[in-house]
Amino acid sequence: MGAEQIRIISGRALPVRGEDMDTDRIMPARFLKSITFEGLGKHVFEDDRLEARRAGQLHPFDDPKYQGATILLANRNFGAGSSREHAPQGLNRWGIRAVIAESFAEIFFGNSLMMGLACVTASANDIETLMSLVERDPKATFTIDLAAGACLGPGITVPIAIPDHVRDTLTTGAWDTTGLLLDDYEQVNAVSARLPYLNGFSSSPR
Amino acid sequence: MGTTLLQKVWDLHKVRTLPTGPTQLFIGLHLIHEVTTPQAFDALRQRGWKVARPDRTFATVDHIVPTRQRQRPFLDVLAEDMIASLERNCRDFGIPLYDIGDERQGIVHVIGPELGLTQPGMTIACGDSHTSTHGAFGAVAFGIGTSQVRDVLASQCMALEPLKVRRIRVTGQLPRGVYAKDVILTIIQRLGVGGGNGYAYEYAGDTIDGMSMDERMTICNMSIEGGARVGYVNPDDTTFTYMEGRPFAPQGEAFERAKAWWRSMASDRDAAYDDDVEIRAQDLTPVVTWGVNPGQSVGVKERVPVPKGGDQQISDALTYMGLAAGQPIAGMKIDVAFIGSCTNGRLSDLREAARIVSGHHVANGVKALVVPGSAAVQKAAEREGLDETFRQAGFEWRDAGCSMCLGMNPDKLEGNQVCAASSNRNFKGRQGSPTGRTLLMSPAMVAAAAIAGVVTDVRELVEEIPVGVR
Numbered sequence: 001m002g003a004e005q006i007r008i009i010s011g012r013a014l015p016v017r018g019e020d021m022d023t024d025r026i027m028p029a030r031f032l033k034s035i036t037f038e039g040l041g042k043h044v045f046e047d048d049r050l051e052a053r054r055a056g057q058l059h060p061f062d063d064p065k066y067q068g069a070t071i072l073l074a075n076r077n078f079g080a081g082s083s084r085e086h087a088p089q090g091l092n093r094w095g096i097r098a099v100i101a102e103s104f105a106e107i108f109f110g111n112s113l114m115m116g117l118a119c120v121t122a123s124a125n126d127i128e129t130l131m132s133l134v135e136r137d138p139k140a141t142f143t144i145d146l147a148a149g150a151c152l153g154p155g156i157t158v159p160i161a162i163p164d165h166v167r168d169t170l171t172t173g174a175w176d177t178t179g180l181l182l183d184d185y186e187q188v189n190a191v192s193a194r195l196p197y198l199n200g201f202s203s204s205p206r
Numbered sequence: 207m208g209t210t211l212l213q214k215v216w217d218l219h220k221v222r223t224l225p226t227g228p229t230q231l232f233i234g235l236h237l238i239h240e241v242t243t244p245q246a247f248d249a250l251r252q253r254g255w256k257v258a259r260p261d262r263t264f265a266t267v268d269h270i271v272p273t274r275q276r277q278r279p280f281l282d283v284l285a286e287d288m289i290a291s292l293e294r295n296c297r298d299f300g301i302p303l304y305d306i307g308d309e310r311q312g313i314v315h316v317i318g319p320e321l322g323l324t325q326p327g328m329t330i331a332c333g334d335s336h337t338s339t340h341g342a343f344g345a346v347a348f349g350i351g352t353s354q355v356r357d358v359l360a361s362q363c364m365a366l367e368p369l370k371v372r373r374i375r376v377t378g379q380l381p382r383g384v385y386a387k388d389v390i391l392t393i394i395q396r397l398g399v400g401g402g403n404g405y406a407y408e409y410a411g412d413t414i415d416g417m418s419m420d421e422r423m424t425i426c427n428m429s430i431e432g433g434a435r436v437g438y439v440n441p442d443d444t445t446f447t448y449m450e451g452r453p454f455a456p457q458g459e460a461f462e463r464a465k466a467w468w469r470s471m472a473s474d475r476d477a478a479y480d481d482d483v484e485i486r487a488q489d490l491t492p493v494v495t496w497g498v499n500p501g502q503s504v505g506v507k508e509r510v511p512v513p514k515g516g517d518q519q520i521s522d523a524l525t526y527m528g529l530a531a532g533q534p535i536a537g538m539k540i541d542v543a544f545i546g547s548c549t550n551g552r553l554s555d556l557r558e559a560a561r562i563v564s565g566h567h568v569a570n571g572v573k574a575l576v577v578p579g580s581a582a583v584q585k586a587a588e589r590e591g592l593d594e595t596f597r598q599a600g601f602e603w604r605d606a607g608c609s610m611c612l613g614m615n616p617d618k619l620e621g622n623q624v625c626a627a628s629s630n631r632n633f634k635g636r637q638g639s640p641t642g643r644t645l646l647m648s649p650a651m652v653a654a655a656a657i658a659g660v661v662t663d664v665r666e667l668v669e670e671i672p673v674g675v676r
Binding site: 024030035037107184200 | 218219220221222224225226227228230234241242244245248249253255258259262269270284285287288291327328333335337349350351353354356357360361362363364367399400403404430431433435456460464467518519522612613614631633634635636638640641
C-alpha cells in the first residue's frame with residue numbers, strides 16, 4: 001500500500017487514431033518473451049510504426065513533435081483483445097500517464113488501473129476536438145482533473161468520465177490492491193469453507 | 207424473480223465489498239502459464255508473500271513452447287528462460303506444473319476441462335483473455351493481467367466490479383457445414399467487437415443445449431472477441447456426462463451430490479437479464495473474416511464490404527489484407543493453413559478436419575499444420591489414426607501448444623502470408639509476422655482451404671457433411 005495518489009495529470013498529448021485498437025498492435029507478442037516488463041516502452045506500437053515508416057509517414061509515437069507527451073488520445077474500444085498487461089506497461093514506460101478514449105476494453109482498463117495509469121472517457125466529438133487541437137498545436141498542454149471530471153486545455157474544457165470507484169482508487173492511492181485483498185483473511189477463509197467444491201460437496205450452501 | 211448463474215456464483219464467492227467500492231471475490235481455481243506470471247512471482251518475492259492457495263493453483267506451459275524439437279534447453283534462449291522461470295517458481299511456491307513431456311501438458315484452456323479441474327459453479331482466473339472458455343461448464347471465468355495474477359497468487363481473490371448479463375439465445379438447427387465457430391463469429395459480427403463490454407454473455411437456446419462440450423467451449427472461448435470478459439453456458443446433463451470420471455472431478459457419491467449442486471447453480475427459468483438477443487441457427491452459413499478484427503467477417507458466399515462514405519476503418523483493413531472493395535471472399539489465395547488453438551484444437555475439431563482432408567492433398571505451395579490443443583488430444587487423435595490421415599494429406603502433425611495462434615514460438619507467418627486459421631484473432635501481426643494476414647474460420651473450412659489452396663465453401667467440397675457435428 002502507500003501508492004502514489006493520482007489526482008491531476010498534466011502534460012502534452014498525442015493522438016493515435018483508429019477504433020478497436022487491440023493490444024497485439026499496442027505490444028506485439030514477440031516482446032512478451034521476457035521475465036520482466038523492462039524495456040517495453042520502446043516497443044509500443046512497434047509494427048504500426050514500421051508500417052507507417054514504410055508508407056513514408058511517421059506514427060505519432062515516432063513523431064518528434066509528440067515526444068515527451070503524457071496523455072494519449074484514442075478512439076472507441078481502445079485496448080481490445082489479449083489480456084497482456086505488457087500493453088499498458090509499455091505505454092506507461094514510454095511516459096503515458098493517462099489515456100482519454102471514447103471507450104476501453106475491459107481487461108485493458110483493469111490492467112491500467114493496477115499500475116495507476118488513468119483511463120478516462122470522453123465523447124467522440126470531444127475526442128475529435130482534442131485530437132484536431134493537438135495535431136494543429138502539439139505544444140498545447142492539458143490538465144486532467146480526475147475529481148472535477150474535466151480535461152482543461154488552451155481555451156477548452158472537455159468533460160471526462162471515470163467510474164467513481166476508479167477515481168477514488170486513483171486519488172486515494174489505493175490502486176495497489178493486493179494489500180487490500182489480504183486485509184481480512186478470516187473472511188476469505190470463511191468463503192472457502194462454504195464452497196461445496198472445496199469441501200467434498202458435503203454441504204449445500206443454498 | 208429468479209437469479210442468473212452469474213449472480214449465484216458471484217454471491218457465493220463474495221468476500222466483502224472493498225472500501226474502494228469493488229467486490230472482493232474468492233477465486234476457486236487459478237490456472238497459470240509461462241508468459242503472464244514471471245513478474246507476478248517477482249512481486250510476491252519482493253514483498254515476502256506466499257502463494258495463498260497452492261492447492262488451487264495449477265500450471266502448464268503453452269504459449270511459447272516449440273511444437274517440434276522440444277529437447278531442453280530450447281534453441282530459443284528467451285523461451286528457455288521463461289520456462290525455467292516458471293519451473294523455478296512452481297517449485298519454490300509448491301504449485302503443480304504440467305511441463306513439457308508430461309501427458310497432462312497442453313493449452314491451459316484445453317487441459318483445465320480435460321483434467322476435470324474446470325467445474326460448474328466455480329470462479330476461475332487465468333492470465334489469458336481466453337479464460338472465458340471455461341464458462342462452457344457454467345463456471346465464471348475471468349481473463350486477467352499480470353498484476354491481477356499477483357493478486358490471485360497472493361490472496362486467491364480479485365477486486366471486481368459487477369457485470370451485467372446478456373442472454374444470447376441460439377435456436378433451431380444448424381445447417382450442414384455450419385459449426386460452433388460460425389455461430390460465435392456471427393454473434394461477434396452482429397453485436398460488435400466492443401458490444402460485450404461490461405457484460406457476461408449467457409449462451410442459451412436449443413442449439414446451444416444440443417451442442418457438445420467441445421462446441422460450447424468454442425463459443426465461450428471467443429466471448430472476449432465480442433468484448434465480453436465472461437461467457438457461460440448453464441450446466442446440464444451434457445456437462446455432467448463430460449465431467450464424470452475426470453481425474454479432478456468428484457467421484458462416486460460425491461459426484462451425485464455435486465450434480466445436484468451444479469444443477470442448482472444454473473440460471474433460474476424466471477431469471478431477469480439486462481439484455482436479450484436471438485440468433486436463428488438455420489439462417490447461418492460458414493463464416494470467414496476478411497479484416498483485422500474478429501467482427502469483420504462475411505459468409506463464405508458473400509463479398510467483402512465496400513467502404514461507404516470513406517469508412518477509414520474498413521478501407522484500412524481491406525488495404526492491409528490486400529483485398530479489393532466488394533470482391534468475393536471465396537477464391538482468396540492462402541499460403542498457410544493452421545488447425546489448432548484453444549478455440550478449435552480439441553479432438554472433435556481434429557476429427558472433423560481429418561474427415562474433410564481424408565483422401566485429398568494440400569494444394570501446391572500451401573504449408574499446412576495441425577497442432578493439437580493438448581498432449582492428451584494428441585494421444586487420443588493418434589490412437590484413432592488422425593495423425594496419419596493428416597500426414598497423408600500433406601499436413602504437418604505437431605506437439606501441443608498455442609503455436610501459430612499468436613506466433614510466440616517458432617511457428618510464425620512470414621512476410622505478408624495469408625493464413626486460413628481455426629484460431630481466434632485476426633489482428634494485424636497476430637500470427638508472428640508484422641505484415642501477416644489471418645482469415646478466421648472453422649476447422650472444417652481451414653481443411654477445405656488447405657486442399658483447394660483458396661478460401662472455399664466446405665459444403666461444396668464435401669457433399670456428405672452430416673447435419674450438426676456432435
